[in-house]
Each structure stands twice: as C-alpha cells, then as structure tokens.
Amino acid sequence: MASIQKEIPIAAPAAAVWDAVRDFGAVHIRLAPGFVTDTRLDGDVRIVSFANGSVVREQLVDCNNERRRLVYTIRNQRITQHSASFQIFPEGEERCRMIWTTDVLPHEIAPYIEQQMELGARAMQDTLGRLRV
Numbered sequence: 001m002a003s004i005q006k007e008i009p010i011a012a013p014a015a016a017v018w019d020a021v022r023d024f025g026a027v028h029i030r031l032a033p034g035f036v037t038d039t040r041l042d043g044d045v046r047i048v049s050f051a052n053g054s055v056v057r058e059q060l061v062d063c064n065n066e067r068r069r070l071v072y073t074i075r076n077q078r079i080t081q082h083s084a085s086f087q088i089f090p091e092g093e094e095r096c097r098m099i100w101t102t103d104v105l106p107h108e109i110a111p112y113i114e115q116q117m118e119l120g121a122r123a124m125q126d127t128l129g130r131l132r133v
Contacts, residue, residue, distance in 0.1 A: 001081060001103050002110035006121045008098040012131040014090035017098065018068040020128060021086050024060055035123035046072075050116070081105035082113075098124065 010017055020030040025041040027048060038049040044060040061071040067087065074082040084102040091097055100121065104113050 014096035032123040
C-alpha cells in the first residue's frame with residue numbers, strides 16, 4: 001500500500017484551522033476553494049467535486065475534537081483502498097502544522113493521488129493562512 005504524507009505549515013491558529021477542517025460539508029468554502037468546487041452532504045458521506053472534474057464520495061470515519069484529527073475513506077471502481085486523515089498541531093499561538101496522510105491502493109494510482117494532494121495542500125495553505133480566531 002502506498003502511504004503519502006503532506007506536512008503543511010499554516011500561518012493561522014490551530015483552533016481556527018481545526019474549525020475549518022472539521023466542517024465536513026464545507027470543503028469548497030472553508031478549506032480548499034478553487035481546488036474543490038462543491039461539496040454536498042449525504043449523511044456521513046460528502047460528495048466532493050474537484051476543479052479537474054472528478055467527483056468522489058468521502059465517508060467520515062472519525063472526527064476527534066480533542067486530538068484535532070479527522071479521518072475519511074473513499075471506495076470506488078479505481079480505488080480499492082483509500083484512507084486519509086488530517087491532524088492539526090499547534091506551533092505557538094498564531095501558527096500550526098497540518099499533517100495530511102493518505103494510504104491508497106492500487107499502487108499505480110499513488111502518483112495521481114500525490115499530485116492531487118500537492119494541489120490541495122497549496123489551496124488549503126493559502127485559504128487557511130487567512131484565518132484568525
């Protein structure tokens with residue numbers, strides 16, 4: 001299984017960043033606008049539309065406020081295993097670090113997933129860097 005991790009420094013307080021990350025249905029507004037064009041909720045599943053035209057169903061696995069950690073999974077015809085998590089770590093009062101980890105199969109899809117994560121990381125860093133408590 002391929003494991004991809006992005007460590008994203010963010011120039012905003014951890015509490016403000018976590019508030020945006022845990023808003024499961026507002027990725028297109030609060031987390032990665034431009035990279036994500038729409039998000040709709042269907043129970044514990046969010047239907048995410050990306051700027052490249054892809055649409056995926058991401059099922060919420062866990063949202064832990066105490067640990068500032070959110071976990072979701074994707075299953076579709078191309079992806080046999082996809083589990084991802086975001087975790088937010090404070091670095092002082094005005095900065096934090098987001099760790100985004102994705103484990104994915106088949107291995108052949110990992111380069112595409114990594115490329116998309118890189119684009120998503122940049123969008124999140126820009127958007128979240130404008131937050132304040």
